[in-house]
Amino acid sequence: MSVALGLKRPLVVRTVPVSDPGDLIARLPGVAPHAWVRHGDGLVGWGEAASVRVPAGLSGPARFAWARAWLASIFRTAEIDDPVGLPGSGPVAFGSFTFDPASAAGSTLVVPRTVLARRDGRSWLTTIGEDALDLMTPVRTPGRIRYSDGALTAMEWEHAVATAVKEIGGGRLDKVVLARDLIATADRGIDPRALLARLARRYPECYTFSVGGLVGATPELLVRHTGRAIESLVLAGTAPTGSDPGDLFGSEKNQYEHVCAVASVRDALDPLCATLDVPDRPELLVLPNVQHLATRVTGRLSDGASVLDVVAALHPTAAVGGTPTATALEVIRELEDMDRGGYAGPVGWIDARGDGEWGIALRCAAVEGDRARLFAGCGIMGESDPVQELAEAQAKFRVMRYALEG
Numbered sequence: 001m002s003v004a005l006g007l008k009r010p011l012v013v014r015t016v017p018v019s020d021p022g023d024l025i026a027r028l029p030g031v032a033p034h035a036w037v038r039h040g041d042g043l044v045g046w047g048e049a050a051s052v053r054v055p056a057g058l059s060g061p062a063r064f065a066w067a068r069a070w071l072a073s074i075f076r077t078a079e080i081d082d083p084v085g086l087p088g089s090g091p092v093a094f095g096s097f098t099f100d101p102a103s104a105a106g107s108t109l110v111v112p113r114t115v116l117a118r119r120d121g122r123s124w125l126t127t128i129g130e131d132a133l134d135l136m137t138p139v140r141t142p143g144r145i146r147y148s149d150g151a152l153t154a155m156e157w158e159h160a161v162a163t164a165v166k167e168i169g170g171g172r173l174d175k176v177v178l179a180r181d182l183i184a185t186a187d188r189g190i191d192p193r194a195l196l197a198r199l200a201r202r203y204p205e206c207y208t209f210s211v212g213g214l215v216g217a218t219p220e221l222l223v224r225h226t227g228r229a230i231e232s233l234v235l236a237g238t239a240p241t242g243s244d245p246g247d248l249f250g251s252e253k254n255q256y257e258h259v260c261a262v263a264s265v266r267d268a269l270d271p272l273c274a275t276l277d278v279p280d281r282p283e284l285l286v287l288p289n290v291q292h293l294a295t296r297v298t299g300r301l302s303d304g305a306s307v308l309d310v311v312a313a314l315h316p317t318a319a320v321g322g323t324p325t326a327t328a329l330e331v332i333r334e335l336e337d338m339d340r341g342g343y344a345g346p347v348g349w350i351d352a353r354g355d356g357e358w359g360i361a362l363r364c365a366a367v368e369g370d371r372a373r374l375f376a377g378c379g380i381m382g383e384s385d386p387v388q389e390l391a392e393a394q395a396k397f398r399v400m401r402y403a404l405e406g
């Protein structure tokens with residue numbers, strides 16, 4: 001837990017309106033960027049006014065409660081001058097939480113020293129402490145990339161999928177999301193800014209993010225919180241882009257997989273909400289690599305719960321865990337043979353009002369030095385074909401392979 005050296009507590013925070021900064025990602029001066037950008041809008045941050053690692057011993061929703069209490073202690077005492085007054089103005093923290101509720105090790109929150117943001121045609125700059133001179137270092141592409149298997153080879157993973165199908169057939173559970181990792185090694189140190197730029201250009205519909213070394217472009221919004229209004233985009237059920245959407249809508253397997261994911265979100269949000277709207281039928285979300293069944297859930301909170309309180313209630317949804325949740329988590333631990341880290345965990349930002357946007361960290365990689373660990377997973381049902389699921393995982397890997405290779 002730390003407040004950056006050279007910064008006084010309480011933090012002195014100043015937000016000023018600025019003219020349109022253009023491409024937010026191109027404004028990131030250094031190689032440890034924080035970013036959350038979609039269709040050009042969003043927040044980018046750099047430097048550290050304060051940061052914390054959530055204690056490894058905390059599990060489940062307690063991780064989020066602890067993080068929220070830490071943030072409250074930082075924000076409560078801050079001297080804030082914020083004439084903009086929009087979600088994301090004033091001080092913000094970027095965060096990434098581990099997928100596995102049993103271990104918080106690696107979950108982190110960072111309050112950047114500088115945040116540049118744009119929302120609906122308005123832009124602002126937030127700085128904490130004295131003005132710092134941020135020298136722009138040139139963005140370097142990673143060069144040649146070599147790939148090697150992560151925890152499981154493709155064949156071993158297919159075998160894991162087949163085992164999951166048997167467990168489902170035997171009645172142990174209804175759905176489980178199985179993932180695998182792939183190791184990429186680059187010629188030189190990987191600059192996340194190079195990846196962010198490519199991701200934002202090719203996947204404008206997704207949330208391009210970078211928090212604590214986790215870099216990706218996720219289509220799945222866990223929750224957006226604006227005052228008391230909340231919104232979530234539930235995805236489950238996937239087909240390659242270009243295939244007939246009628247097949248996806250007509251597939252019982254994909255429909256049921258989607259129903260499981262929507263039910264988990266509805267059950268988590270219902271107790272928190274005064275009103276909740278869950279459409280009866282999914283729509284189609286088409287991305288350059290895959291298309292998904294998608295349900296947009298909207299609601300109004302019944303009290304002043306913050307976005308992190310909502311994240312705590314939602315995670316892990318059946319889009320990345322399974323049904324029932326506890327059994328799915330057991331099966332994931334048994335069959336994946338790896339630690340997901342922040343993959344499939346919540347990633348996003350929160351401001352001092354409790355507003356924020358959090359996604360599920362999908363289509364991403366954990367980047368460290370010249371290595372990136374890529375992740376991709378698929379919802380497994382009783383009728384799943386291991387060969388098809390492997391092909392779906394490969395299609396999902398394409399997002400980060402493109403980010404690395406261009």
Ligand SMILES: C=C(O[C@@H]1C=C(C(=O)O)C=C[C@H]1O)C(=O)O
Pocket residue numbers: 177179220235236237238292319320362363375376377378379380396
């Ligand atoms: C698990 C991932 O994606 C999730 C699984 C999906 C599916 O199985 O159809 C679809 C969207 C996501 O909720 C991933 O991209 O790694």
